Every structure is written in C-alpha cells, then in structure tokens.
Amino acid sequence: KIWIVDFGSQYTQLITRKTRELGFSSEIISVDECEARFKSNSLPECLVLSGGPQSVFEDPHDYSFIFNHKELPVLGICYGMQLLGKFFGGVVEKGIIGEYGHADIHFTGAFKIPSTPTKMSVWMSHSDHVSKVPPEFDVVMESSNKLVSGIKHTSRPIMGLQFHPEVEHSKHGKSVLDYFYQKIAKLSKDWNASEMLEEAFAMVKEIGDKKVLCAFSGGVDSLVAATLSEKILGGNLYCFFVDNGLLRTQDYIHIEKLKKETNLNIEVIDAKKEFLGALENVSEPEAKRKIIGKMFIEIFEKKVKDFETNHKIHFEYLLQGTLYPDVIESSPHINGGKSVTIKSHHNVGGLPERMKLKLLEPLRHLFKDEVREMGLSLNLKRDWVYRHPFPGPGLGVRILGEITPKAIKACQDSDQILYEELLEAKLYHSTWQAFTVYLPVQTVGVKGDGRAYENVICLRMVNSSDGMTANWSHFPHEFLEVVSRRITNEVAGITRVVYDITSKPPGTIEWE
Ligand code: XMP
Numbered sequence: 001k002i003w004i005v006d007f008g009s010q011y012t013q014l015i016t017r018k019t020r021e022l023g024f025s026s027e028i029i030s031v032d033e034c035e036a037r038f039k040s041n042s043l044p045e046c047l048v049l050s051g052g053p054q055s056v057f058e059d060p061h062d063y064s065f066i067f068n069h070k071e072l073p074v075l076g077i078c079y080g081m082q083l084l085g086k087f088f089g090g091v092v093e094k095g096i097i098g099e100y101g102h103a104d105i106h107f108t109g110a111f112k113i114p115s116t117p118t119k120m121s122v123w124m125s126h127s128d129h130v131s132k133v134p135p136e137f138d139v140v141m142e143s144s145n146k147l148v149s150g151i152k153h154t155s156r157p158i159m160g161l162q163f164h165p166e167v168e169h170s171k172h173g174k175s176v177l178d179y180f181y182q183k184i185a186k187l188s189k190d191w192n193a194s195e196m197l198e199e200a201f202a203m204v205k206e207i208g209d210k211k212v213l214c215a216f217s218g219g220v221d222s223l224v225a226a227t228l229s230e231k232i233l234g235g236n237l238y239c240f241f242v243d244n245g246l247l248r249t250q251d252y253i254h255i256e257k258l259k260k261e262t263n264l265n266i267e268v269i270d271a272k273k274e275f276l277g278a279l280e281n282v283s284e285p286e287a288k289r290k291i292i293g294k295m296f297i298e299i300f301e302k303k304v305k306d307f308e309t310n311h312k313i314h315f316e317y318l319l320q321g322t323l324y325p326d327v328i329e330s331s332p333h334i335n336g337g338k339s340v341t342i343k344s345h346h347n348v349g350g351l352p353e354r355m356k357l358k359l360l361e362p363l364r365h366l367f368k369d370e371v372r373e374m375g376l377s378l379n380l381k382r383d384w385v386y387r388h389p390f391p392g393p394g395l396g397v398r399i400l401g402e403i404t405p406k407a408i409k410a411c412q413d414s415d416q417i418l419y420e421e422l423l424e425a426k427l428y429h430s431t432w433q434a435f436t437v438y439l440p441v442q443t444v445g446v447k448g449d450g451r452a453y454e455n456v457i458c459l460r461m462v463n464s465s466d467g468m469t470a471n472w473s474h475f476p477h478e479f480l481e482v483v484s485r486r487i488t489n490e491v492a493g494i495t496r497v498v499y500d501i502t503s504k505p506p507g508t509i510e511w512e
Pocket of ligand 1: 389390391392393433467468504507508509510511
C-alpha cells in the first residue's frame with residue numbers, strides 16, 4: 001500500500017484518486033500518524049509526500065524516521081520535493097516570484113519518461129523552490145523559467161516533483177506518477193473493482209450474525225452500501241426509508257422500482273403528516289432545516305423502536321454510506337485536526353449515539369467514482385448509480401417560504417417535467433444537478449383570455465465536480481423553451497418560469 005502523507009495541500013485527495021485510478025492502493029495519513037506507524041514498525045511499500053501551504057523553513061519535524069529506511073521509495077510533490085531538498089543537504093530558497101498555474105517543463109540530461117513528450121505543460125503552485133540540488137540527486141526536469149522541476153536520487157528510489165502531476169491541468173501527470181510507481185518504486189498494481197469489493201465485504205463480514213439497520217435514501221451511496229451488505233447479511237439487513245412528504249415524483253417512482261427489482265428489504269415509513277404539520281407557518285430557511293433534521297431523527301427512532309418491539313429483534317449496527325472525503329475531512333489526524341468541518345446538515349447526524357448503534361461504513365475508503373464503479377459491478381442499473389445528488393431536506397430547501405401542499409405539488413410537477421425533458425434530450429448526465437425551485441412571489445400573466453396572478457418556478461441547473469463550486473449549466477434555448485412551455489401549461493398555479501444564471505460562489509446550489 002502507498003501512504004500519501006498530507007501536508008495540507010488542496011490536491012492531496014487527488015493524489016490518492018489518481019494513484020488508485022492507476023491501480024495502486026493508497027490511503028491518506030497525517031505526518032503524526034505516519035511517524036507513529038513507523039515507530040511501531042508498520043511501514044508502507046511507498047510514501048508520497050504531498051504539497052502544502054507552509055514553508056519548509058517553519059517545519060519542525062525531523063524526517064530521518066522516514067529517510068533512514070534506505071530501500072523505501074519516496075515521491076515528494078511540491079512541498080514534498082522541498083522537504084527532500086532540505087533533508088538531503090540542498091538549498092531551498094524562499095520564493096520572490098514563484099510559479100503559479102501553467103508552466104512548461106522539459107527533461108534534462110539523459111532522463112526520460114517513455115510515455116510522455118520531452119516537453120510538458122504542467123500545473124505549478126509554489127513560491128519556495130529548490131535552488132541547489134542535494135549532492136546525491138540529479139536534476140531531471142527544469143521549467144522554462146529555469147527553475148528545478150524534478151529531482152531524482154542517484155541510487156535510492158526517491159524522486160521529487162515541483163509541479164502537481166495529480167491535477168488534470170498537468171496533461172501527462174498521470175504517466176509521470178505511473179512511471180514513478182512502476183519503474184522507480186517497482187510496485188505492482190493491486191487496486192481494482194474486485195479488490196474494492198473484497199475490502200468492503202470484509203468489513204461487513206466482521207460484524208457477524210447481527211441485525212443491521214440502514215437509513216435508506218435510495219441515493220447512490222446508501223443503495224450501493226445496502227446492496228453490497230445485503231450480499232453478506234441477507235435477511236439481517238433492514239432498510240428504512242422515511243417519506244417526509246418532501247420528495248420528488250421521481251423519488252417515489254425510484255423507491256418503488258428498488259422494492260421490486262432488488263433483494264433489499266425496504267420498509268417505507270410514511271411520515272408526511274408529521275413533517276408537514278411541524279413545518280406549518282415556518283418560512284425561515286434555517287428553522288425549516290432544523291425542524292426537518294430533528295423530525296427525521298425522532299420519527300426514525302420511534303418507528304425503529306416500534307419495529308423492534310413488534311418483530312422481537314434488536315438492531316446493533318447502523319449501516320451508512322459514508323465516503324472517504326467525509327472520513328478524511330472529519331479525521332482529527334489530518335492537518336493536526338485543523339481541517340474543514342463537514343456539512344452540518346448530515347441527515348443521520350447524532351442518530352448512532354442516540355440509538356446506541358455501532359456504525360457499519362463499508363464505503364469509508366472510497367471516492368464517489370469508485371462507489372459508482374462498485375455499484376455497476378454489483379449489477380445495479382447505470383441510471384441508479386448515476387443519479388444526481390438530492391439533499392436530505394429535499395424539497396424543503398427548494399420551496400422558498402412556507403411549505404404548503406400547493407407549493408409541494410407545483411415543485412414536484414415542475415421538477416418531473418424538467419426531469420423527463422432532460423432524459424428526452426439526453427442532457428441528464430451532462431449536468432451535476434438540475435431541479436426546480438418554487439418562489440413565493442406572484443407575478444401577473446395572461447392565461448386564456450384572463451388575467452393570472454400566479455407563482456414563479458425557477459430552473460436551477462449546475463455543473464460541478466464536488467458541489468463545492470459550480471457553474472450554471474448553459475443549456476440550449478430550445479430545451480429551455482420546451483421546459484418553460486410545459487411547466488406553464490401543465491403545472492397549476494404557475495405563470496412564469498425563470499432560469500438561474502448564478503454560479504457558486506456566490507450563489508449556493510440550493511436556494512435555501
Ligand atoms: P449548496 O446549496 O450548499 O449545496 O451549494 C452543495 C451540495 O450539497 C447538497 N446539499 C445537501 N445535501 N443535506 C444533504 O445531504 C443537506 O441539507 C444539503 N444541502 C445542500 C446540494 O444539493 C448540493 O449538491
């Protein structure tokens with residue numbers, strides 16, 4: 001296994017993803033965790049030192065615990081290369097100009113990587129640089145600014161890269177990584193879909209013959225987690241799906257399909273009345289979110305307790321579709337615990353503690369793409385595995401102002417039209433999320449021969465890769481026209497359709 005030591009670069013996760021895409025298993029760890037493992041004699045097959053925002057001049061660590069192991073392959077990227085430079089006796093200079101963004105680099109001396117051109121465009125993001133290469137190292141790459149871009153130890157399997165081979169902008173970056181892993185570190189490939197599945201199965205097998213509860217949403221993560229777990233747990237897995245009345249028409253259709261076409265034991269909890277009752281007369285966004293989150297936990301707990309009493313069973317585990325980015329972000333080991341907090345609006349937050357359930361998280365080492373791949377290898381339909389994300393509070397954050405039956409119906413009907421038209425135009429998969437928002441404003445219109453004074457539906461469609469930033473989707477006008485015409489003709493109470501052309505930042509994806 002390859003350990004990626006995180007020095008806080010925004011690209012650390014990408015190194016892991018690219019490494020796995022190349023077929024090598026890898027995990028992210030902090031420097032402290034790395035040192036602790038070395039001390040207890042647990043060593044990786046290869047170490048990658050990531051980039052980082054700090055300067056080697058301020059780094060208090062003594063890295064001899066790593067470099068005393070003469071056979072250990074080490075790749076230093078950006079900050080990681082500067083650490084190599086400093087440790088092995090070169091000179092690292094504080095940058096005045098630095099290199100940011102695209103840069104051209106070329107190989108120097110006899111060194112070549114066969115699968116890349118001699119000149120490459122790569123992505124740089126550094127101000128400090130190695131100005132004098134350590135004695136036992138060769139310069140193997142240089143930028144057009146005449147700065148050292150790549151160094152290689154003359155006898156040990158150690159290499160440093162000043163650029164970021166893990167980002168897409170470094171066009172041949174993946175080949176550079178592959179070259180290091182195969183030719184310098186001499187690793188063999190050990191990561192693929194069946195490895196992933198075996199690892200996940202092993203986690204589920206560990207819990208033995210226990211009853212497992214799943215808060216099932218029908219989204220990609222909970223579907224894949226439940227499907228793979230069911231293969232081991234069989235009838236011991238119970239999926240509970242809470243109908244909070246704030247679902248889209250497509251969700252009701254989806255859940256019925258899953259009940260019919262999978263082996264999952266799905267129990268639908270109809271809690272529409274409770275949710276809508278609690279939301280009556282509430283229009284402030286945060287208040288709505290809080291009520292929806294609190295109701296979910298209360299209702300889920302009550303229904304599960306009733307179920308346990310009625311069926312004389314006891315649940316010990318809660319199955320969750322937690323993914324690797326959540327695990328990394330919430331890990332106290334990374335960045336000395338300074339890292340970003342995950343979204344506070346996690347639906348099942350607090351549930352395991354409250355219900356005294358142990359957690360089963362078989363996807364906790366995987367990225368979204370890997371989960372999708374796993375879903376396909378479990379024979380789940382492509383459409384199920386590539387669904388758009390849908391927020392826990394559902395239409396509650398897409399109906400602005402008070403949530404009334406009339407607004408829910410308009411939001412559901414308009415969303416269904418948009419969904420059908422996206423599929424028809426084969427545009428569904430060219431966007432990250434596409435939905436309608438119900439606005440509590442009335443505008444004047446003409447319907448038939450009369451005056452109408454009705455509500456507005458907004459189309460929100462964005463492209464994104466992780467939901468953190470997003471651009472509004474530039475869909476063809478013809479498509480927008482069909483959607484607008486159908487919504488104003490077919491949805492009761494709507495006379496106007498508008499298109500949200502705001503990117504994130506500053507506008508969040510959801511309106512509330
Ligand atoms: P925003 O609106 O913050 O959304 O730009 C970013 C992504 O997160 C989703 N989202 C949520 N997901 N519970 C969730 O599970 C929530 O409360 C929630 N709020 C927003 C949103 O759909 C988008 O994909």
